Amino acid sequence: AQTVTQSQPEMSVQEAETVTLSCTYDTSENNYYLFWYKQPPSRQMILVIRQEAYKQQNATENRFSVNFQKAAKSFSLKISDSQLGDTAMYFCAFMRAGANSKLTFGKGITLSVRP
Amino acid sequence: DAGVIQSPRHEVTEMGQEVTLRCKPISGHNSLFWYRQTMMRGLELLIYFNNNVPIDDSGMPEDRFSAKMPNASFSTLKIQPSEPRDSAVYFCASSLDTIYEQYFGPGTRLTVT
Numbered sequence A: 001a002q003t004v005t006q007s008q009p010e011m012s013v014q015e016a017e018t019v020t021l022s023c024t025y026d027t028s029e030n031n032y033y034l035f036w037y038k039q040p041p042s043r044q045m046i047l048v049i050r051q052e053a054y055k056q057q058n059a060t061e062n063r064f065s066v067n068f069q070k071a072a073k074s075f076s077l078k079i080s081d082s083q084l085g086d087t088a089m090y091f092c093a094f095m096r097a098g099a100n101s102k103l104t105f106g107k108g109i110t111l112s113v114r115p
Numbered sequence B: 001d002a003g004v005i006q007s008p009r010h011e012v013t014e015m016g017q018e019v020t021l022r023c024k025p026i027s028g029h030n031s032l033f034w035y036r037q038t039m040m041r042g043l044e045l046l047i048y049f050n051n052n053v054p055i056d057d058s059g060m061p062e063d064r065f066s067a068k069m070p071n072a073s074f075s076t077l078k079i080q081p082s083e084p085r086d087s088a089v090y091f092c093a094s095s096l097d098t099i100y101e102q103y104f105g106p107g108t109r110l111t112v113t
Helices: none
Strands: A003-005 A010-014 A019-021 A024-026 A032-039 A046-052 A064-069 A074-079 A088-096 A109-114 B005-007 B010-013 B019-024 B031-038 B042-050 B053-056 B065-071 B074-079 B088-095 B108-112
Touching: A003 A088, A010 A019, A019 A109, A024 A074, A032 A064, A032 A074, A046 A064, A046 A074, A074 A088, B005 B088, B010 B019, B019 B088, B019 B108, B031 B074, B042 B065, B042 B074, B053 B065, B074 B088
Parallel strands: A010 A109, B010 B108
Antiparallel strands: A003 A024, A019 A074, A032 A046, A032 A088, A064 A074, A088 A109, B005 B019, B019 B074, B031 B042, B031 B088, B042 B053, B065 B074, B088 B108
8 A cells, every 4th residue: 555644744935935845655566657636725636746756857837846756655745936826735646557547635734925 | 637536526414315526537548547635544545447347356445445446437436335434535547558657636525514
């Protein structure tokens, strides 16, 4: 079974600064995918970024980037130039590659961006 | 393109009543997932379908919960009878297939009094 751990329950960052959210996971699989989802106060779950385990290059989506360390089973999310609209809960999620896979979510971290 | 559509957005009901939550996945997606989110338990996968067939319902809490997917564009999650501990936000998500990322609906906030 896979587990996803987000050990920090909450973080705060000043607007325009950079923040990194941590995530670790445990699996015996070699091929899998990792995701970060954002849940703002509207509670809509929004896909932020996706990483394939077989890719060495870290995924990037505009101000969002990841630091994927496969050997360490670590998958952190870096948000650059933080904006007030980034205030949300962020969930790290794991999915093994292959048919009939399902997402395993971490507990989430609450990020507050201060003006 | 329309995203995943869920209805109702809010539901308040009394204990013992039947509740039906509805979901329309993104057109062309053939995998559909039902989740429940609470403060205590976080996000839990209840059941998921691939090509309208239930693949894994091990997350369904008990026999009071049932889900159907009669066609590729519609699914329901039913709770009968409802209990106060069922109060939660219920999300539906869909994906092109189970190997692809999932896109979530806006959720249904259920309150059982």
